[in-house]
């Protein structure tokens with residue numbers, strides 16, 4: 001079998017039991033959001049007894065390696081779908097312009113520079129993919145969103161960790177509305193979403209999408225296990241008009257534009273329609289969806305909308321700020337829906353720096369993010 005090798009490649013599998021113990025008590029709840037009465041509550045760890053029956057959605061502010069090790073103590077083989085949209089090894093740090101009362105400032109929303117060090121990048125994702133596989137249920141799917149910078153390497157890593165025969169699809173997200181200044185190459189207009197399953201037996205719901213124009217098609221029927229043209233009593237073939245078709249692996253969905261009412265200002269925010277397809281394809285109502293690089297929380301808001309349970313994680317306070325705000329606004333704007341919302345809690349490993357951020361009321365501020 002072909003294997004990818006890089007400098008200092010290390011398989012963390014032998015250390016997982018140690019890491020699980022190491023992080024078993026590190027995360028504490030610092031906010032509980034229930035029925036929109038969100039309040040700062042006392043810090044206390046997740047109660048393992050209440051993890052499953054009285055489900056509460058969870059947003060983690062921290063490094064997803066530590067969060068995954070922590071979660072393995074409670075949710076090993078319990079997550080039904082993992083979607084991740086990690087940094088792509090683009091060589092760029094993504095910035096946002098913020099207005100906080102009278103203060104205007106520029107921040108790095110997230111880092112993707114890496115100083116051309118592909119080895120560290122690959123090791124970072126390799127470790128996490130190993131941990132995510134352990135968290136995934138036996139009927140689960142993982143969706144890894146990348147582009148031309150590294151998807152070819154990560155596919156080999158997925159073949160190694162999940163097995164070549166667990167490859168399901170390489171979805172091409174074709175965004176047709178992104179400006180390109182390219183002169184010496186064709187405009188790059190797609191991302192890759194690699195899909196792998198944990199076992200042969202995985203959740204997969206067929207999705208049908210509308211056709212541009214209705215199509216006249218021969219009516220077919222099964223005769224002794226063979227598909228044949230259906231005929232009327234005079235022996236004539238029969239037709240039907242079809243207005244939809246099976247969704248294939250090339251998805252034409254636009255990039256988010258600042259003019260959209262869903263736009264949060266977070267750079268590289270993904271389109272909610274993309275996440276809607278992914279979640280519908282790989283889960284049913286009540287299933288658990290996790291996104292360990294959640295950014296502005298697109299996947300989590302979509303899970304909320306589709307009545308899935310969710311777990312989110314991000315290392316940046318701006319991501320947690322936006323995700324928290326989006327979920328609260330979504331719940332506020334949909335208070336009359338028939339299905340109740342699960343309450344959600346925000347957890348962190350309370351370092352001195354994070355404690356300072358929380359204590360200044362950062363998450364409840366009214367920040368304005370420039371739309372550019």
Ligand SMILES: C[S@@+](CC[C@H](N)C(=O)[O-])C[C@H]1O[C@@H](n2cnc3c(N)ncnc32)[C@H](O)[C@@H]1O
Pocket residue numbers: 062063064065085086087109110111266268269270271292293294295296297298299313314315316319
């Ligand atoms: C491409 S963005 C995700 C965008 C998101 N899909 C959306 O629609 O807004 C990648 C995110 O990964 C986060 N990230 C990078 N390294 C991380 C780590 N080790 N742990 C947790 N989050 C991380 C960054 O802070 C950033 O928000």
